[in-house]
Amino acid sequence: MHEKIHYSQLAIMVYMVQSGIIIFALPRIVAEAFGMNGWLGIMGLSVLVLVNLYFIILVYKKGAGRSVFTIVEASLPKFVYYPLYIFMITTFGLLAVLVAKNYVMRIQLTMFPDVKPNYFLVYFLLLILFFLSKGIYNMSKITVVFFFSTVWLLFLLFILIPEFSFTRLTTFFFQGATDPIGKGIEAYTSFLGYELTLFLIPYVQKDGNFGKAIVFGHLFTTFVYTVTCFMTMGFFSFNQLKNILYPTHTILKFMQTPLIERIENFVFAFILLKVIVTVAFYYWAALEVSQSMLKSVNKKWLIALMFLGSFLVGAVLDVQREINELFTIITIPQIIFAFSFPLLLLCLLWLNKRKERMNTEIA
Structure with a gap:
């Protein structure tokens, strides 16, 4: 009998998958999307995610902990759900490699300008492959270790307190936005990753804490994003913030400690742990879908082809x-998928229950 993922591990997994390298650009994105005091917009986006999480929790409860593949394949023919599976494999795989390439590009530009980024990408994917080979239960345990290895980075914001000024926040709210829709969607993508919890349902403990775990993990992400954007907007003026590509990274260059001179490079090394988790779990979800679609194909071949x-x-x-x-x-189709897939599963569960009730009445 396999062990199950504890709800505390699940909460940490949600946070680690959601948060990542986008935090370096997020203050600029929310400033362009929502304008002055745009950090408040993070909370609005978080509420939208909570609505989506509510649907996912309903799937968990109505489905009695069944796998999403069991629900789909029991209700739909192959010619309907195979294209859906192909879409999931493609988007999950592409999101994984794009997050990885984005990180290695930043590493290459920041620390190793003479090394080709594809060399880093090869090493990074080999590291992900090793992480993925441990299985979902060991992955969850390693994620907890990575969490405690990186959560302390949040306390670096205390170094900014002497330079923080409430006057830079201004008394105006949501004025000066340059691209509310486009940048608003981009800011929302910083929360993506929570939809992968649908595929974790069969692997978690059936103790009724699934909903609490994913909500708490998401709220912690919201807290980290909000505090980071708030402190950044109190460090830069609004106009400065809109003209800096990576405000959080720029702030790190201003930080000085007695022990570490280039703290931004030090932080980048620890951010690697978050990126590993995000990329690995997207690959894991793509592998889960691939195995459900191609049951006769060896898992090693699926991993090789996917990578x-x-x-x-x-x-x-x-x-x-x-x-x-x-x-x-x-990411735009992924956002649509994150909202629509739980609703599809709820509809299928309702139809199955209705069919069972009708069969019972006839019998």
Whole structure:
């Protein structure tokens, strides 16, 4: 009998998958999306995610802990759910490799400008492959270790307190937004990753804490994002913030400690642990879908094909702008999927229950 993921591990997994390298650009994104005091917009986006999480929790309760694949395959024919599976495999794999390539590009530009980023991508994917090979239960345990290895980074914001000024926040709210829709969607993508909890349902403890765990994990992400944006907006003026590509990274350059001179490079090394978790769990979800779709194919072949295909896509992209554009193209359908897939599962569960009730009455 396999062990089950504890609800505390699940909460940490949600936070670790959601948060990542986007936090370096998030203050600028919310400033462009919501304007002055845009950090408040993070809370509004968080509420939208909570609505989505409510649907996921309903799937868990109505489905009695059944796998999403069991629910789908019991109600829909193959010609309907196979395209859905292909969409999930493709988007999960592409999101994983784009997050990985984005990180290695930043590492290459920041610390190793003479090394080709694709070399880093190969090493990074090999590291992910090793992480993925441990299985979901060991992955959850390693994620907890990574969490306690990185959560202390939040306390670095205390170094900014002497430079923080409430006057930079201004008394105006949500004025001066330059792209509310486009940048608002981009800010929302910083929360993506919570939809992967649907695939974790069969692996978690059936103790009734599934909903509490994913909500708490998401709320902690919201707290980290809100505090980071709030402190950044009190450090830079509003106009400065809109003109700095990576405000959080720029702030790190101002931080000085008695022990570490280049603290931004030190932080980048620890952010790697968060990125590993995000990328690995997207690959894991893609692998779960692949195994459900191609049950007769060996798991090792599926992993090899998945990593090779995603690497070829990542290797072609050498310009940050191209990566960002493709990421935007993929994340919009992913947001739609995150909302619609739980609703589809709820409809299928309702139809199955209705069919069972009718069969009972006839019998």
